[in-house]
Amino acid sequence: MxxxxxxxxxxxxxxxxxxxxxxxxxxxxxxxxxxxxxxxxxxxxxxxxxxxxxxxxxxxxxxxxxxxxxxxxxxxxxxxxxxxxxxxxxxxxxxxxxxxxxxxxxxxxxxxxxxxxxxxxxSPQDWSTYQGFLRDATQLCLALDGQRQADIAKDTYINATREKLHLLALLQTHEEHRERENVVIRELIKERMAAIKASFVSAEHLLLDLSLETERQHQALNDLDSLLSRLKSEGLNLLERLHADAISRSFETTNTVESSMREIKNSVISKVSEELAYLIQMHGDHLHSQQDDYASALARLIDSERVALGELSSQHMSKLESKYANLALDIQHSHSSLSSLRHDANVTLQLLHASQAQTIKSWTVQNETLATLIETAVTAKNLTAALLHAQNIVDTTLATANSWKHRSWAIPQLLAYGLSGSPFVALIFATLRTLFNIILTVLVASLAIFSARMRKVFLWIWRVLRQDLVLQTGLYVNR
Structure with missing residues (x-):
């Protein structure tokens, strides 16, 4: 065609x-x-x-x-x-x-x-033109639609590329931020490791000092125990000697009084007899009757004095025995209190050993423990001074007792207070009671101060462990 x-x-x-x-x-x-x-x-x-x-x-x-x-x-x-x-x-x-x-x-x-x-x-020419357009209309539609699809694909690719570039930029920014966080975390870990290492070294020194101080305290407690035992034995011996001395002095005084009363009686009787004989000779029957009255009155007086002296001796002996029994009970109570105090000290020492493992976590524990040790040392020093003061009081009392033993002028005073020498025994008993009260007060105060300090230390250690746990949890969450 x-x-x-x-x-x-x-x-x-x-x-x-x-x-x-x-x-x-x-x-x-x-x-x-x-x-x-x-x-x-x-x-x-x-x-x-x-x-x-x-x-x-x-x-x-x-x-x-x-x-x-x-x-x-x-x-x-x-x-x-x-x-x-x-x-x-x-x-x-x-x-x-x-x-x-x-x-x-x-x-x-x-x-x-x-x-x-x-x-x-x-018209064949127009018909051929129509047939040509009709044959190629579908291909023209596909060509135009292909161009549109290419434009859509191009726009889609451009948008996807922009999104990928934006995503890459976000990933790069996130990676840089994460790298900065990692640097900060590494620096923080280095600082924490250095602080932990320094705390560990300080804790080792502190543990060594604490062990030495514990040994010194244990030695001081042993010395105190031995001193109290020796003081108890010496007190018991002193009381036994005082009791024996009081009994012997009481017997001696009783014998002396009886002999003196016999001599006085004999002398009075002899004098009265001589006077009565003289008066009888002088006055006759009238004085003879008076002599009989005087003799009977004198006999009643001697009997009443003897009875009163016996009752007084019995009363003083019963008072002395009751005071000695009370002193023995007080000594037993003091011994039981010291035993319980020693048990509490052992329990406190065990708690102290158990708390040594927790001191590694803290830097400030050194100051608290040093303050506690200083106060314990001051308390021990005060306790030693109190014991020395009590020992001086006991020595002074013993010296005074020994000086009174060889003085004859103390006998009337002892007689004035009783045949058993009760003021001296009361003085010894009051001295021992005061000494034991001072020792118990000092030990209880020391234990109270030490318990309060250890409670503060344990609370501080718990706060440090909780802060470390929270910090480690936060670091793990950030990672």
Whole structure:
């Protein structure tokens, strides 16, 4: 079939779409170039093919399977009318509707094209042009839709690339922030390790000092125990000696008083007898009766004095025995109190050993423990001073007792307070009671101070361990 040059120009871009070797964008560029040349050649209808091509693009962009048979026929008629306009041919009346397609929307392609096709079929040239456009309408739609899909893919690729670049920037920023956090965490770990190492070294020195101080305290407690035992034995011996001495002195005093009373009685009787004999000789029977009265009165007086002296001796002996029993009970109570105190000291020492493992966690524990040790040393020093003072009091009392033992002027004073020497025993008993009260008070105060300090130390260690646990948990969560 032979075509005119106009049809060759029109069909050459459409025939290019059937070539599978050419890329889609190249075919599109060729089609646009040919349409532009066609518009330049026929300036009076330069927008006809462009408008119809845009309608093809809109129709193909609706999705689905593309154009149907009616749409392809209408667009082929429109392209044929454009070719007739380009060749300055008259448009048949039956095809006048398709002559205005570029100004109508695609939905207006609804009239029946059979009358127009019948008119075009009369002219072989127009019919061949229509058949060529109808054959290549589907390929033109695919080419335009391929360009649109390429644009969509290009935009999608650009958007995806931008998102990836933004994601990479975010990842890089996050990595830099994480690296800075890792540097800070490493520095913090180094500082904490250095602090822990320093605390461990300090705790080792503190533990060594604490062990030495514990040994010294244990030795001091042993010395105190031995001193109290020796003091107890010496006190018991002193009480036994005092009791024996008091009993012997009581017997001696009783014997002396009895002998003195006998001598006084004998001397009085002899004197009275002599006087009575003289008076009898002087006065006779009257004085003889008076002598009998005096003799009976003197006998009653001697008997009453002897009875009163015996009762007084018995009362003083009973008082002395009761005081000695009370002293023995007080000594037993003091011994039990000292035993319980020693048990509490051992329990405290065990608690001190148990708390040594917790002192490694803290730097400030050294100051608290040193303060406690200083107060314990001061308390021990005060206790030693109190014991020395008590020992001086006991020595002074013993020296005073020994000086009273060899003085004869103390006997009337002892007689004034009783035959058993109760003021001296009361003085010894009050001295021992005061000494034991001082010792118990000092030991209880020392234990109270030490317990309060250890409680503060344990509370501080618990706070440090809790802070370390919270810090380690936070570091793990950040990682």
């Amino acid at each position: 032979r075509f005119e040059p106009l049809y060759v120009v029109l069909l050459s871009p459409l025939a290019a779409f059937s070539t599978p070797a050419q890329p889609l964008d190249q075919v599109t560029r060729q089609l646009s170039f040919q349409l532009q040349q066609l518009g330049d050649t026929h300036s009076q209808h330069q927008d006809c093919h462009t408008s119809i091509a845009s309608l093809v693009s809109v129709q193909c962009g609706r999705g689905g399977d593309g154009m149907d048979e009616k749409d392809r026929s209408a667009l082929s008629i429109a392209f044929t009318i454009c070719s007739m306009f380009s060749a300055s041919q008259p448009v048949p009346h039956e095809c006048s509707f398709w002559a205005s397609i570029p100004t109508k929307p695609p939905e207006a392609l609804s009239p029946d094209p059979r009358d127009c096709l019948a008119v075009l079929h009369r």
